[in-house]
Amino acid sequence: MSSTIPDRSRLKRIPDRASYEPADVHAILDEAPICHVGFQVGSQPFVIPTIHARMGNEVILHGAKASRLLKHAATGAPLTIAVTLLDALVLARSVFHHSMNYRSAVIFGTGRLLEGDEKMEGMRAVSEHLLAGRWDDARGPSKKEFNATSVIAVSIDEATCKSRSGPPGDEEEDYALPVWAGLLPLQQVWGPPEADPGRHADVDLPDYLKDHA
Amino acid sequence: MSSTIPDRSRLKRIPDRASYEPADVHAILDEAPICHVGFQVGSQPFVIPTIHARMGNEVILHGAKASRLLKHAATGAPLTIAVTLLDALVLARSVFHHSMNYRSAVIFGTGRLLEGDEKMEGMRAVSEHLLAGRWDDARGPSKKEFNATSVIAVSIDEATCKSRSGPPGDEEEDYALPVWAGLLPLQQVWGPPEADPGRHADVDLPDYLKDHA
Structure with a gap:
């Protein structure tokens, strides 16, 4: 951990679980389907779940032009984006050392609000983040749809990654207890695609979905 | 939607997806393994992922006494807790109508900071939320461990549930497009338990874990 890490980002608890490397931040952003965005209006904090994408060192958010989150984000006010991947429940011999791997x-x-080509690239990035290959297959945005959408790029000014992996860590004397200990893995998995019973339900499953089937 | 819903909770976008019923809020809290807590320090919003439980109409948070989140929460400052369950990626015929079911x-x-018996009940609730049956099996907190932990009960003063379910909703003219449309289900599933290779790894899997095996 470097002493150049600003106070708001520096992990105070269990700092050996921390990383400030852009590659680690980017990998977590790229894997997570959604993020939680925090912002403040008056004295009230808000936290909103939303889908996202990453373009370089920016996080792309998008949604309806009327969205409270996007209108606020466009003003350049400070934002916090949390992205969390859960890997396992950590079952220690003592309640105290129970944890999550994450x-x-x-x-x-x-x-900052994106416009023109950059805005279209942001929309494409969000679509491709959720399902690579989809953008070129589905009907693209009409002029009206494009204008009804806001796309925001959030600079990654500072970021902290935190993670835990591996088996439980128990107190030395607790290893002798006859308590089952270990990991209960938790995975977010895609199920098989379910075709819309609407018209043209006979369209073949596209190649980019076949891995999920 | 009732006109008595305060402005900070009232959904402005697609209000028919909203519910303000305590039973709906409780069901989402009870199912989600973690939540994201938003709070403000100075001009900086923070968002922290953490495990939780529900006791009545309060959300229980716990952690190390030194945690920034818990020290701040104990002051009675305004908090926002977001809980999000993802059910499917919604693949519409147009990019614009892509969405998530959630x-x-x-x-x-x-x-408010819990003390004494109420604090122990909060610790039990968080443990049982993650894995029912575990609290009575694992070694309970020592006096030192109990004292090193903070437990906070957050009142549910206002809450909004938002959800989407069902197939994509496309523009009428887009149903004729030869684009595959439907749902890609997303599930958070527990994998089989993995025993700690530490000592006493021969302890039988407890009954409350057998459903996961």
Whole structure:
């Protein structure tokens, strides 16, 4: 851990679980389907779940132009984006040492509204983040749809990754207890695609979905 | 939607996806393994992922006494807790109508520090939330461990649930497009338990874990 890490990002608890490497932040952003965005209006904190994408060292958020989150983000006010991947429940011999295995990133930045080609690239990035290959297959945005959407790029000014992996860590004397200990893995998995019973339900499953079937 | 819903909780976008019923808020809290807590320090919003439990109409948070989140929550400052369950990726015929199926709750409240028996009940609730049956099996907290832990109860002063379910909703003219459309289900599933290779690894799997095996 470097002494150049600003106070708001520096992990105070169990700092050996921390990383400030952009590659670690990017990997967590790229794997997570959604993020949670925190912002403040008056004295009230808000936290909103939303889908996202990463373009370089920016996080892309998008949604309806009227969205409270996006209108606020466009002002350049401070934002915090949390991205959390859960890997396992850690079952120690003592209640105290129970934990989760996880990978998380907390990002501090500010937003800017994208326009024109950059806005279209942001929309494409969000679509491709959720399902690579989809953008070129589905009907693209009409001019009206494009104009009804806001796309924000949030700079990753500072970020902290925190993670835990591996078996439980118990007190030395507790290893002798006859308590089952170990990991209960937790996975987020895609199920098989379910075709819309609407018209044209006979369209073949596209190649980019076949891995999920 | 009732006109008595305060402005910070009232959904402005697609209000028919909203619920303000305590039973809906409780069900989402009870199912989600973790939540994201938002709070503000100075001009900086923070968002921290953490495990939780529900006791009545309060959300229980716990952790090390030194934790920034818990020290802040104990002051009674405004908190926002977001809980999000993802159910499916919604693949519409147009990019614009892509969405997620999800169930989410955003809760506004304030925290109070628990002490004594109430604190122990909070610790038990968090343990049982993660894995029912575990509390009575694992070694309970020593006096030192109990004292090193903070437990906070956050009142659910206001809450909004938002959800989406069902197939994609496309523009009428897009149903004729030869684009595969439907749902890609997303599930968070427990894998089989993995015993700690430490000592006493021969302890039988307890009954409350057999459903996961």
